[in-house]
Amino acid sequence: MGYYLAVSRRSVTSTTSLSGKVKMNAIRYRDKKLFYIDQRFLPLKEIWRECHHINSGYTAIKQLQVRGAPLIGVFAAYCICISIDSFSREKNQFFSDLFEAIDYLENARPTAVNLVWALKRIKQAALLKKDMPVAHIKKSICAEAKAIHKEDVLLCRRIAEHGVTLVEKGDRILTHCNTGFLATSGDGTALAIIYEAHKRQKEITVFADETRPLLQGSRLTAWELLKKRIPSFLITDSMAAPLMRNKKIDKVFVGADRIAANGDVANKIGTYGLAVLAYHHHIPFYVAAPSSTFDLSIKNGNNIPIEHRDMDEVRKVLGKVSIAPPDIPACNPAFDITPYRLITAIVSDRGILYPPFKKNIRELITDNQNPMVNQV
Ligand code: MRU
Secondary structure: OOOOOOOEEOOOOEEEOOOOOEEEOOEEEEOOEEEEEOHHHOOOOOEEEEEOOHHHHHHHHHOOOOOOHHHHHHHHHHHHHHHHHHOOOOHHHHHHHHHHHHHHHHOOOOOOHHHHHHHHHHHHHHHHOOOOOHHHHHHHHHHHHHHHHHHHHHHHHHHHHHHHHHOOOOOEEEEOOOOOOOOOOOOOOHHHHHHHHHHOOOOOEEEEEOOOOOOHHHHHHHHHHHHOOOOEEEEOHHHHHHHHHOOOOOEEEEOOOEEEOOOOEEEEOOHHHHHHHHHHOOOOEEEEOOHHHEEOOOOOHHHOOOOEOOOHHHHEEOOOEEOOOOOOOOOOEOEEEEOHHHOOEEEEOOEEEOOOHHHHHHHHOOOOOOOOOOOO
16 A cells, blocks of 8 residues: 555545535546546545546555546546547547457456446446447447446435334444445445435444454444444444443444345455344344346356455554564455355345345346346
Protein backbone atom coordinates (compact mmCIF):
# COMPACT_ATOMS: atom_id res chain seq x y z
CA MET A 1 0.00 0.00 0.00
CA GLY A 2 2.12 2.88 -1.22
CA TYR A 3 1.66 6.54 -0.57
CA TYR A 4 0.82 9.01 -3.32
CA LEU A 5 0.64 12.74 -3.53
CA ALA A 6 -2.86 13.91 -2.82
CA VAL A 7 -4.66 15.51 -5.72
CA SER A 8 -7.17 17.21 -3.47
CA ARG A 9 -8.45 16.83 0.07
CA ARG A 10 -11.96 17.36 1.24
CA SER A 11 -14.76 15.52 2.94
CA VAL A 12 -16.44 12.56 1.28
CA THR A 13 -18.84 14.00 -1.27
CA SER A 14 -22.25 14.45 0.17
CA THR A 15 -25.25 15.52 -1.80
CA THR A 16 -28.73 16.30 -0.55
CA SER A 17 -31.54 14.22 -2.01
CA LEU A 18 -35.06 15.47 -2.65
CA SER A 19 -36.08 14.06 0.72
CA GLY A 20 -33.42 16.23 2.37
CA LYS A 21 -31.35 13.21 3.53
CA VAL A 22 -27.59 13.43 3.16
CA LYS A 23 -26.15 10.87 0.74
CA MET A 24 -22.50 9.88 0.74
CA ASN A 25 -20.54 8.84 -2.34
CA ALA A 26 -17.13 7.29 -2.83
CA ILE A 27 -16.84 8.10 -6.55
CA ARG A 28 -18.06 10.96 -8.69
CA TYR A 29 -18.29 11.28 -12.47
CA ARG A 30 -18.98 14.59 -14.12
CA ASP A 31 -18.11 16.06 -17.55
CA LYS A 32 -15.89 13.10 -18.44
CA LYS A 33 -13.95 13.45 -15.21
CA LEU A 34 -13.76 10.62 -12.69
CA PHE A 35 -13.00 11.32 -9.02
CA TYR A 36 -12.74 8.89 -6.13
CA ILE A 37 -11.86 8.88 -2.49
CA ASP A 38 -8.64 6.95 -1.86
CA GLN A 39 -9.88 4.43 0.71
CA ARG A 40 -6.39 3.39 1.80
CA PHE A 41 -6.14 6.51 3.90
CA LEU A 42 -9.50 6.36 5.63
CA PRO A 43 -10.42 7.12 8.34
CA LEU A 44 -7.39 9.30 9.03
CA LYS A 45 -7.42 11.29 5.79
CA GLU A 46 -10.12 11.90 3.23
CA ILE A 47 -8.10 12.23 0.06
CA TRP A 48 -9.83 12.67 -3.29
CA ARG A 49 -8.05 11.83 -6.54
CA GLU A 50 -8.87 12.16 -10.16
CA CYS A 51 -8.50 9.04 -12.30
CA HIS A 52 -7.05 10.10 -15.66
CA HIS A 53 -6.56 6.85 -17.54
CA ILE A 54 -7.03 3.08 -17.70
CA ASN A 55 -3.63 2.51 -16.10
CA SER A 56 -4.32 4.60 -13.02
CA GLY A 57 -7.82 3.07 -12.84
CA TYR A 58 -6.29 -0.42 -12.85
CA THR A 59 -3.89 0.56 -10.06
CA ALA A 60 -6.67 2.18 -8.03
CA ILE A 61 -8.68 -1.07 -8.14
CA LYS A 62 -5.70 -3.36 -7.54
CA GLN A 63 -4.46 -1.36 -4.56
CA LEU A 64 -7.96 -1.08 -3.05
CA GLN A 65 -7.99 2.69 -3.38
CA VAL A 66 -11.43 1.93 -4.79
CA ARG A 67 -12.94 -1.29 -3.52
CA GLY A 68 -16.09 -3.27 -2.77
CA ALA A 69 -17.58 -5.54 -5.43
CA PRO A 70 -20.30 -3.27 -6.87
CA LEU A 71 -18.17 -0.13 -6.75
CA ILE A 72 -15.23 -1.56 -8.69
CA GLY A 73 -17.64 -2.53 -11.49
CA VAL A 74 -19.03 1.00 -11.75
CA PHE A 75 -15.58 2.54 -11.46
CA ALA A 76 -14.13 0.30 -14.20
CA ALA A 77 -17.00 1.23 -16.54
CA TYR A 78 -16.21 4.92 -15.99
CA CYS A 79 -12.49 4.23 -16.51
CA ILE A 80 -13.35 3.24 -20.07
CA CYS A 81 -15.31 6.50 -20.55
CA ILE A 82 -12.50 8.75 -19.42
CA SER A 83 -9.97 6.93 -21.63
CA ILE A 84 -12.08 6.56 -24.72
CA ASP A 85 -10.77 9.70 -26.45
CA SER A 86 -7.28 8.21 -26.45
CA PHE A 87 -8.49 5.19 -28.49
CA SER A 88 -8.08 5.16 -32.27
CA ARG A 89 -10.64 6.99 -34.42
CA GLU A 90 -10.47 4.24 -37.03
CA LYS A 91 -13.26 1.79 -36.20
CA ASN A 92 -11.43 -1.56 -36.28
CA GLN A 93 -8.58 -0.16 -34.29
CA PHE A 94 -11.07 1.54 -31.94
CA PHE A 95 -12.63 -1.82 -31.12
CA SER A 96 -9.26 -3.44 -30.63
CA ASP A 97 -8.21 -0.60 -28.26
CA LEU A 98 -11.50 -0.97 -26.40
CA PHE A 99 -11.22 -4.75 -26.02
CA GLU A 100 -7.62 -4.45 -24.87
CA ALA A 101 -8.61 -1.90 -22.20
CA ILE A 102 -11.50 -4.12 -21.03
CA ASP A 103 -9.26 -7.21 -20.81
CA TYR A 104 -6.71 -5.23 -18.83
CA LEU A 105 -9.19 -3.80 -16.32
CA GLU A 106 -10.96 -7.15 -15.86
CA ASN A 107 -7.74 -8.56 -14.48
CA ALA A 108 -7.26 -5.95 -11.77
CA ARG A 109 -8.99 -8.20 -9.23
CA PRO A 110 -10.26 -11.75 -9.86
CA THR A 111 -12.93 -12.55 -7.25
CA ALA A 112 -15.67 -9.93 -7.46
CA VAL A 113 -17.70 -10.77 -10.55
CA ASN A 114 -19.16 -7.23 -10.73
CA LEU A 115 -15.98 -6.04 -12.42
CA VAL A 116 -16.30 -8.49 -15.33
CA TRP A 117 -20.07 -8.00 -15.35
CA ALA A 118 -19.89 -4.21 -15.77
CA LEU A 119 -17.19 -4.38 -18.44
CA LYS A 120 -19.19 -6.99 -20.33
CA ARG A 121 -22.10 -4.55 -20.43
CA ILE A 122 -19.79 -1.85 -21.79
CA LYS A 123 -18.58 -4.25 -24.48
CA GLN A 124 -22.13 -5.20 -25.43
CA ALA A 125 -23.22 -1.54 -25.59
CA ALA A 126 -20.36 -0.87 -28.01
CA LEU A 127 -21.04 -3.95 -30.15
CA LEU A 128 -24.70 -3.05 -30.40
CA LYS A 129 -23.68 0.14 -32.22
CA LYS A 130 -20.85 -1.37 -34.24
CA ASP A 131 -22.30 -0.15 -37.53
CA MET A 132 -22.49 3.45 -36.35
CA PRO A 133 -19.69 6.05 -36.46
CA VAL A 134 -17.08 5.83 -33.68
CA ALA A 135 -18.35 9.07 -32.09
CA HIS A 136 -21.76 7.43 -31.70
CA ILE A 137 -20.28 4.26 -30.20
CA LYS A 138 -18.38 6.36 -27.67
CA LYS A 139 -21.60 8.07 -26.58
CA SER A 140 -23.32 4.71 -26.10
CA ILE A 141 -20.44 3.43 -23.99
CA CYS A 142 -20.59 6.43 -21.65
CA ALA A 143 -24.38 6.24 -21.47
CA GLU A 144 -24.06 2.59 -20.45
CA ALA A 145 -21.53 3.43 -17.71
CA LYS A 146 -23.92 6.05 -16.33
CA ALA A 147 -26.78 3.53 -16.47
CA ILE A 148 -24.71 0.95 -14.54
CA HIS A 149 -23.98 3.62 -11.92
CA LYS A 150 -27.60 4.70 -11.59
CA GLU A 151 -28.83 1.12 -11.42
CA ASP A 152 -26.36 0.28 -8.66
CA VAL A 153 -27.86 3.04 -6.50
CA LEU A 154 -31.30 1.59 -7.07
CA LEU A 155 -30.20 -2.00 -6.41
CA CYS A 156 -28.83 -0.94 -3.02
CA ARG A 157 -32.14 0.74 -2.18
CA ARG A 158 -34.08 -2.39 -3.06
CA ILE A 159 -31.75 -4.62 -1.04
CA ALA A 160 -32.30 -2.31 1.96
CA GLU A 161 -36.06 -2.44 1.57
CA HIS A 162 -36.18 -6.23 1.32
CA GLY A 163 -33.54 -6.84 3.97
CA VAL A 164 -35.03 -4.56 6.61
CA THR A 165 -37.96 -6.94 6.96
CA LEU A 166 -35.54 -9.46 8.50
CA VAL A 167 -34.51 -7.07 11.27
CA GLU A 168 -36.42 -7.03 14.56
CA LYS A 169 -36.53 -4.30 17.17
CA GLY A 170 -33.46 -4.38 19.38
CA ASP A 171 -31.44 -6.74 17.16
CA ARG A 172 -27.71 -6.92 17.79
CA ILE A 173 -26.17 -7.38 14.35
CA LEU A 174 -22.68 -8.56 13.52
CA THR A 175 -21.13 -7.52 10.20
CA HIS A 176 -17.81 -8.13 8.45
CA CYS A 177 -15.63 -6.10 6.09
CA ASN A 178 -17.23 -3.02 4.51
CA THR A 179 -20.47 -3.17 2.55
CA GLY A 180 -21.70 0.40 2.73
CA PHE A 181 -21.51 3.59 0.69
CA LEU A 182 -17.74 3.10 0.30
CA ALA A 183 -18.31 -0.27 -1.39
CA THR A 184 -21.20 0.59 -3.72
CA SER A 185 -22.74 3.56 -5.51
CA GLY A 186 -25.62 3.72 -3.06
CA ASP A 187 -26.00 3.07 0.65
CA GLY A 188 -24.53 -0.41 0.32
CA THR A 189 -25.73 -3.99 0.67
CA ALA A 190 -25.53 -5.46 4.20
CA LEU A 191 -24.88 -2.01 5.65
CA ALA A 192 -27.75 -0.49 3.67
CA ILE A 193 -30.07 -2.90 5.49
CA ILE A 194 -28.57 -1.78 8.79
CA TYR A 195 -29.00 1.91 7.85
CA GLU A 196 -32.61 1.29 6.87
CA ALA A 197 -33.32 -0.54 10.14
CA HIS A 198 -31.83 2.37 12.08
CA LYS A 199 -33.87 4.86 10.04
CA ARG A 200 -37.01 2.89 10.90
CA GLN A 201 -36.11 3.14 14.59
CA LYS A 202 -35.53 -0.55 15.13
CA GLU A 203 -33.06 0.28 17.91
CA ILE A 204 -30.32 -1.94 16.56
CA THR A 205 -26.75 -2.26 17.78
CA VAL A 206 -23.99 -3.18 15.35
CA PHE A 207 -20.85 -5.20 16.05
CA ALA A 208 -18.28 -4.52 13.32
CA ASP A 209 -15.42 -6.99 12.81
CA GLU A 210 -12.13 -5.17 12.26
CA THR A 211 -11.49 -7.53 9.26
CA ARG A 212 -7.83 -8.45 9.18
CA PRO A 213 -5.53 -7.88 7.38
CA LEU A 214 -6.61 -4.69 5.57
CA LEU A 215 -9.01 -3.57 8.30
CA GLN A 216 -11.94 -2.59 6.14
CA GLY A 217 -14.13 -3.08 9.22
CA SER A 218 -12.25 -0.79 11.59
CA ARG A 219 -11.13 1.77 9.01
CA LEU A 220 -14.22 1.96 6.81
CA THR A 221 -17.28 0.36 8.40
CA ALA A 222 -16.64 1.93 11.80
CA TRP A 223 -16.21 5.29 10.06
CA GLU A 224 -19.46 4.87 8.12
CA LEU A 225 -21.37 3.77 11.22
CA LEU A 226 -20.19 6.83 13.10
CA LYS A 227 -21.19 9.11 10.24
CA LYS A 228 -24.63 7.49 10.26
CA ARG A 229 -24.77 7.72 14.09
CA ILE A 230 -25.59 4.08 14.59
CA PRO A 231 -24.92 2.54 18.03
CA SER A 232 -21.96 0.27 17.32
CA PHE A 233 -19.01 -1.59 18.77
CA LEU A 234 -15.80 -2.33 16.94
CA ILE A 235 -14.48 -5.83 17.70
CA THR A 236 -11.47 -7.86 16.60
CA ASP A 237 -12.36 -10.79 14.37
CA SER A 238 -11.65 -13.34 17.09
CA MET A 239 -14.23 -11.78 19.42
CA ALA A 240 -17.18 -12.99 17.32
CA ALA A 241 -17.09 -16.50 18.85
CA PRO A 242 -17.40 -15.55 22.54
CA LEU A 243 -19.96 -12.86 21.72
CA MET A 244 -22.12 -15.45 20.01
CA ARG A 245 -21.63 -17.98 22.80
CA ASN A 246 -22.66 -15.33 25.34
CA LYS A 247 -25.85 -14.60 23.35
CA LYS A 248 -24.83 -11.06 22.43
CA ILE A 249 -25.47 -11.44 18.69
CA ASP A 250 -28.92 -11.96 17.16
CA LYS A 251 -28.10 -11.88 13.44
CA VAL A 252 -25.18 -11.73 11.03
CA PHE A 253 -25.37 -9.67 7.82
CA VAL A 254 -22.50 -9.76 5.30
CA GLY A 255 -22.00 -8.84 1.63
CA ALA A 256 -20.72 -10.93 -1.27
CA ASP A 257 -18.20 -10.67 -4.09
CA ARG A 258 -19.58 -13.53 -6.14
CA ILE A 259 -22.45 -15.97 -5.66
CA ALA A 260 -22.37 -19.27 -7.54
CA ALA A 261 -25.44 -20.91 -9.09
CA ASN A 262 -25.86 -23.20 -6.06
CA GLY A 263 -25.75 -20.32 -3.53
CA ASP A 264 -22.12 -20.70 -2.38
CA VAL A 265 -20.81 -17.23 -1.54
CA ALA A 266 -17.35 -15.69 -1.99
CA ASN A 267 -16.78 -12.83 0.41
CA LYS A 268 -14.01 -11.24 2.48
CA ILE A 269 -11.72 -13.69 4.26
CA GLY A 270 -13.25 -14.48 7.64
CA THR A 271 -16.82 -14.74 6.35
CA TYR A 272 -16.75 -18.55 6.25
CA GLY A 273 -15.55 -18.71 9.85
CA LEU A 274 -18.39 -16.43 10.92
CA ALA A 275 -20.92 -18.60 9.07
CA VAL A 276 -19.66 -21.73 10.84
CA LEU A 277 -19.90 -19.93 14.18
CA ALA A 278 -23.40 -18.64 13.45
CA TYR A 279 -24.53 -22.13 12.42
CA HIS A 280 -23.11 -23.64 15.60
CA HIS A 281 -24.85 -21.03 17.77
CA HIS A 282 -28.16 -21.14 15.82
CA ILE A 283 -27.86 -17.50 14.73
CA PRO A 284 -29.36 -16.49 11.35
CA PHE A 285 -26.66 -15.77 8.77
CA TYR A 286 -27.73 -13.43 5.96
CA VAL A 287 -25.87 -12.46 2.78
CA ALA A 288 -26.88 -9.27 0.94
CA ALA A 289 -25.91 -8.71 -2.70
CA PRO A 290 -27.26 -7.19 -5.91
CA SER A 291 -28.19 -9.38 -8.89
CA SER A 292 -24.93 -8.24 -10.54
CA THR A 293 -23.02 -10.32 -7.96
CA PHE A 294 -24.60 -13.64 -9.03
CA ASP A 295 -22.53 -15.68 -11.46
CA LEU A 296 -24.78 -18.36 -12.89
CA SER A 297 -21.98 -19.63 -15.11
CA ILE A 298 -20.25 -20.96 -12.00
CA LYS A 299 -21.78 -24.12 -10.56
CA ASN A 300 -20.39 -23.90 -7.04
CA GLY A 301 -17.89 -22.08 -4.86
CA ASN A 302 -14.98 -24.39 -5.75
CA ASN A 303 -14.82 -22.71 -9.14
CA ILE A 304 -14.71 -19.13 -7.88
CA PRO A 305 -11.21 -17.65 -8.30
CA ILE A 306 -9.78 -16.47 -4.98
CA GLU A 307 -7.46 -13.49 -4.98
CA HIS A 308 -4.16 -14.02 -3.14
CA ARG A 309 -2.49 -10.78 -2.13
CA ASP A 310 0.97 -9.67 -1.05
CA MET A 311 2.40 -11.35 2.06
CA ASP A 312 3.34 -7.96 3.50
CA GLU A 313 -0.34 -7.14 4.01
CA VAL A 314 -0.25 -9.79 6.76
CA ARG A 315 3.28 -9.12 8.01
CA LYS A 316 2.83 -5.35 8.28
CA VAL A 317 0.06 -3.06 9.45
CA LEU A 318 -1.29 -1.41 6.30
CA GLY A 319 1.95 -2.13 4.47
CA LYS A 320 3.98 0.03 6.85
CA VAL A 321 4.75 -1.08 10.41
CA SER A 322 6.21 -4.60 10.66
CA ILE A 323 4.39 -6.89 13.07
CA ALA A 324 6.22 -10.09 12.13
CA PRO A 325 9.73 -11.22 11.20
CA PRO A 326 10.13 -9.87 7.64
CA ASP A 327 11.09 -13.28 6.23
CA ILE A 328 8.27 -15.38 7.65
CA PRO A 329 6.17 -16.67 4.76
CA ALA A 330 2.54 -15.57 5.16
CA CYS A 331 -0.73 -16.70 3.58
CA ASN A 332 -2.99 -13.97 2.29
CA PRO A 333 -6.13 -15.16 0.52
CA ALA A 334 -8.37 -12.07 0.35
CA PHE A 335 -11.64 -14.03 0.15
CA ASP A 336 -13.17 -17.31 1.25
CA ILE A 337 -16.15 -19.42 0.25
CA THR A 338 -19.16 -19.89 2.48
CA PRO A 339 -21.09 -23.04 1.48
CA TYR A 340 -24.78 -22.42 0.84
CA ARG A 341 -25.77 -24.84 3.63
CA LEU A 342 -24.57 -22.32 6.24
CA ILE A 343 -26.61 -19.44 4.79
CA THR A 344 -30.08 -18.68 6.14
CA ALA A 345 -31.09 -16.39 3.26
CA ILE A 346 -29.66 -14.20 0.51
CA VAL A 347 -31.13 -10.69 0.26
CA SER A 348 -31.05 -9.47 -3.34
CA ASP A 349 -32.60 -6.46 -5.06
CA ARG A 350 -35.23 -8.84 -6.42
CA GLY A 351 -36.30 -10.23 -3.09
CA ILE A 352 -35.15 -12.58 -0.34
CA LEU A 353 -33.91 -15.96 -1.49
CA TYR A 354 -34.32 -18.93 0.85
CA PRO A 355 -33.21 -22.54 0.34
CA PRO A 356 -33.31 -24.43 -1.93
CA PHE A 357 -30.95 -21.79 -3.31
CA LYS A 358 -30.13 -23.50 -6.59
CA LYS A 359 -33.76 -23.57 -7.68
CA ASN A 360 -34.65 -20.15 -6.27
CA ILE A 361 -31.59 -18.43 -7.74
CA ARG A 362 -32.37 -19.95 -11.13
CA GLU A 363 -35.92 -18.61 -10.93
CA LEU A 364 -35.21 -15.12 -9.56
CA ILE A 365 -31.91 -14.20 -11.18
CA THR A 366 -32.96 -15.06 -14.71
CA ASP A 367 -31.36 -12.05 -16.39
CA ASN A 368 -28.64 -10.23 -14.57
CA GLN A 369 -27.11 -8.70 -17.67
CA ASN A 370 -29.37 -5.74 -17.22
CA PRO A 371 -30.73 -5.82 -13.68
CA MET A 372 -33.58 -3.48 -14.50
CA VAL A 373 -34.93 -5.69 -17.29
CA ASN A 374 -37.26 -7.84 -15.23
CA GLN A 375 -38.04 -5.40 -12.48
CA VAL A 376 -41.56 -4.23 -11.80
O1 MRU B 1 -11.26 -6.51 -0.72
P1 MRU B 1 -12.48 -5.65 -0.63
O2 MRU B 1 -12.38 -4.60 0.42
O3 MRU B 1 -12.88 -5.10 -1.97
O4 MRU B 1 -13.61 -6.67 -0.18
C1 MRU B 1 -14.94 -6.23 -0.06
C2 MRU B 1 -15.84 -7.27 0.44
O5 MRU B 1 -15.48 -8.40 0.63
C3 MRU B 1 -17.28 -6.90 0.61
O6 MRU B 1 -17.86 -7.65 1.61
C4 MRU B 1 -18.00 -7.22 -0.71
O7 MRU B 1 -17.36 -6.64 -1.79
C5 MRU B 1 -19.39 -6.77 -0.67
S1 MRU B 1 -19.48 -5.02 -0.98
C6 MRU B 1 -21.02 -4.48 -0.96
